[in-house]
Amino acid sequence: MIPDDLHQRLREFGQDHLIGIIEQAEPAARAKLIADLQAINLAELHSLFQQRARKDALPERDRIQPMPVPSMTDAERAAFHEAGIKAIVAGAVAYLVVAGGQGTRLGFDDPKGMFPIGPISKKSLFQIHAEKVQALRQRFNARFPLLVMTSPATDERTRSYFKRKNYFRLPPQDVLFFCQGTMPAVDLASGRLLRESAAQLCLSPNGHGGTITGLHAEGLLDELDDRGIQTISYFQVDNPLVNLADYLFIGRHLREQAQVSSKVLPKTGPKEKVGNFLLVDSRCAMIEYSDLPDEWALETDDTGRLKFWAGNPAIHLFDVGFLKEIAVDTDRLPWHLAKKKVPCLDDAGNPIKPETENALKFERFIFDALPQADRWTILATERENEFAPVKNKDGVDSPATARQLMIGQAKRWMREAGVEVADGVTVEISPLFALDAIEFRKKWPGQKEIRKNTYIS
Secondary structure, three states: OOOOOHHHHHHOOOOOOOHHHHOOOHHHHHHHHHHHHOOHHHHHHHHHOEEEOOOOOOOOOHHEEEOOOOOOOOOHHHHHHHHHHHHOOOOOOOEEOOOOOEHHHOOOOOEEEHHHHOOOOEHHHHHHHHHHHHHHHHHHOOOOOOOEEEEOOOHHHHHHHHHOOHHHHOOOHEEEEOOOOOEEEEEEEOEEEEEEEEEEEEEEOOOHHHHHHHHOOHHHHHEEEEEEEEEEEEEOOOOOOOOOOOOOHHHHHHHHHOOEEEEEEOHHHHHHHOEEEEEEEOOOEEEEEOOOHHHOOOOOOOOOOOOOOOEOOEEEEEEHHHHHHHHOOOHHHOOOEEEOOOOOEEEOOOEEOOOOOEEEEOOHHHHHHHHEEEEEEEEEEEEHHOOOOOOOOOOOOOHHHHHHHHHHHHHHHHHHHEEEEEOHHHHHHHOOOOOOOOHHHHHHOOOOEEEOOOEEE
C-alpha cells in the first residue's frame, strides 16, 4: 500500500487526509498519487504554509535608488557591436524562449506559442521566433541552439507541434526542450494538498524562476558549457518583436563580463503594469508594479521625469556559469506565495468550483537572480521596436495591438529603404528576409511603392 516513509511524512506534515483516499483508490490512481507525493518536499511545503501570512517585504526607501540611464560612447558602441557578432559567429550564444503558458486568456486552447500572430502570414509565435534563430544561423553560417521551456500543460503539444512543422528548418538536435517543474496547491485555511481528480493533485508550474531549475534538472547547463556556450539569451514567447540580432546588447554583456544583462523600457506612466528595475543597495533588482507603493511610483526628478522609469520587458542575458551557481543552491531563489481560486475535489471526491480564493500557489521568479549578480548591465530599448506582448484577448497587450506594432515596424523599415506604403495597407516582413532595417534595405529589390497588403519573405 503506502510506503512506510511516505505514510510517516503524510502524518508528520498534516497531509494525513490523503491516507484514506490513497488506500481506497483504484490501483492506477493509487500508484499515481503515491508517485506524485514521493516527489514533493512535504517539509518545505509545510514550512511555506506556516509563512502564509507574510508579505514579501520591500526594502526601506533609503536603500533604493532609481536605475541610472545607461550611456556609452561611439567607440564603446562599435566595440560592443563587434564583440556581439563574434560571439554569435563562434556559436557562444543560446536562445531560450519561455513557453510554459497556455493560451487560455486569449480564448485559445493550445500552448500560447502556437497562437497565430503574423498579420498576413498567420505564422505562430513559435514560428516567428524559430525563424529569427534560423535567420541568424544563416547570416553567419553559425550553429547554436534554440532552447524551449515548456510546462507539464504544454510540453507534449509543443514538442509535437515542432516535430509536425519540421522544427521550422532548424536541425532537431539544436532545438532543446525542457520542462519547468511544478508545485502543488494547498488549501488556504488548512495547508492540505488539493486534488483536481481522483488520481491527480492540483499542480501548477513553478514560475519563470523554474527556467533555472529546469535547465539544471535536464542537464542542459552542463551541455551548453560543454558546447562552449557562454551566454543564454532569455525572452518570452508572447513577444513577437524581440530582437535576437542585438549584437550591441550581447557584446556589451560579454565585454563587461556581466553575469546578467537586462533590457529596460521607459515606462509609459507611473503605474504601468510592468516590473520596475531599480537599485537596492547598489545592486540591480526589480519590484513588480503591484508591489511598488504609489508614493514611490509617482516620484519625479528635477526635470519632471519619473525616478522609477525603467520597465521590464523580460529580455535578459545570463552567463551560463552564473546560472550553474544558482541552480545548485535553489534557496537562492525564494518561493513567492499567491492566493488563488483553484477548482478541486473535496475529501468525498465531489468537485468544488470556488467563488473566492481557496488555495495557495507557490512560484519562483527569474528576477530574483538579478541582485545576486556582482556584475550586470542594462540597455534601454525602444518599445515600438521590441515590445509587443500578447497577454489579453482584447484591448491593451492583445493580438490586435501586437499586430499593429509588427506592421508599424515593417513600415518603418520600408520607409528607411525609400519605400512608400499606402495608407491602410498591411505589410509584414518575414525574419527569413530581414532581421533589421539595414538588412531589409540591402535586400529590397528597389520597388518604390506598396499599394496592397504584402507579405515579404
